[in-house]
Amino acid sequence: MVDAIAGAAPSRHGFAALQACLRDPKVAAGGCFILFLLVLALGAPWMAPKDPLEQDILLGATPPFWQAGAEPGHWLGTDDLGRDALSRVIYGSRVALTVAFVASSLAAALGAVLGLLAGWYRGVVDATISRLVEIWMAFPPVLLSILLVAVIGAGVGSVIAAIAIIDWTRFCRVVRAETINQAGADYVTAARAIGFSRLRILTQEIFPNVFPVLIALVSLEMGIAVIVEAILSFVGLSVSSDTPTWGAMIAQGRQLMHQGWWILAAPLMMLFLTVLAFNLLGEGLRRALDPVMRR
């Protein structure tokens, strides 16, 4: 279809670029791993070989299957209470992904709305929002999140709220800059000449062109959210201890380092791969969609 039109320009934009970058091996690898993780999290009750909470003191700290003394059925060994490490890692992905998706979306929504308003209306609106961002970013993020969760209480909801409240500034700054960039384009002038209202131009003309950049940023943010959730779990401020999380497993494994390194290794590996996947995906998307880097 493209070729049939005389002088088709090779430049890609928006969703065309989004489609094209799926062929990038990094994006594909990151995307596949995230997809795999999603299946794991959704299908945890069927995929996990054991109940992640079932304790068996007699089988405490057994090593993974390739080592001497491994217990059949416990592929990645057990922790000191005899709970199956593989099952706990699989169940742990549920909290990680929930936080990643929900917290990033909330942060993105909040930041995007404020960034769009600041970049489009400029003036007082812009000055107010920009000052707010600057003040916000002066707080050390990890301390702020620990403080927030300590005040509003532990739990997945609090972790999500903490991440959204802290990280909206990332989205706000980028979306604001991109909105200013788009607002200078001739198509906005043309839309104004037709007589569209300012709000309609913002939502119908500018936002769709800012959206791809936002998507890339959300992916990067998901990696950050997974780390923050692990940190908060590590210090015991995330979900209650009867829900397996990677952070809590790492905290537990740290104390048992000398009895069994694998207790620490399995969740650490998952955390590492997940964040890497989100970063590969986000970086690839950014490269494909960022108007500056595209050239």
Add this chain to the structure above:
Amino acid sequence: MSGAILSISRLSAVSDRDQAPILHEVALTVERGETRGLVGESGAGKSTIGKAILGILPRAVRVTSGEVLFQGEDLLKMPAERRRRLVGEQIALIPQDPMTALNPGRRIEGQLTDGLRLWRGLDARGARKIALKLLDEVHIRDPERVLRSFPHQLSGGMRQRVLIAAAFALDPKLIVADEPTTALDVTVQKQILRLIRNLQSAHGTSVIFVTHDLGVVAQICDSVTLLFSGRVVEEGRTGDLLQRPQHPYTRALLDACPRYDRPDVGLKPIPEDLIARLRSEAAA
């Protein structure tokens, strides 16, 4: 004066930041059905006049005085809402750069029919019918396919045709063409000029043609207003102005244009002392 579709008088504007004058008591009249060239170098204020008519001046520019009478009504004193409708329906813009003047994320169909749906209240189907007719008028083959395309799938000349079609969509009384051919190469430029000319006489539209190219002026404009640093230097019928220029700046500008019919004459730069004198006059 009764035949004038647009009559601007004593229009002045300043930059909001440093109060530097951008337009100084500009007067401009466009008769019904005529093409008025608005000529000047960069920064002369020609685009600013176009934007002032359309009510889309950048925030940094403020109109300080003057009136812009469109069919006898002052656009500057009109309530914003009424102005938005009047201008949206009856004055159209052909933007400068066809590469950025179409939204890269929307299909042509939507962009071409924006005005029809907004002001005529047409549904997608009715608007589509008119859109196909419009594309036919600007000599686009396979209009169905173009409607489905995104801007990046069309060439520069095609995009400019689409933009011209969009400008004529509501059958406006006046079109502001803001250097519509500057970004195009010369062969396409000629076709586009002819196209605008033909559509204009078919629809009886008046056109303000903003350009810095006197060659283009000679081809398309009935009358010309020449600007320097926000002031009108000279104005008149195109033939008179190009053949018997009165003002030294007009003469200098014409001498600086290549003459294909008289290769022996060569090009003369605009004398610097003339520029300096004009600038000091403008500053006074």
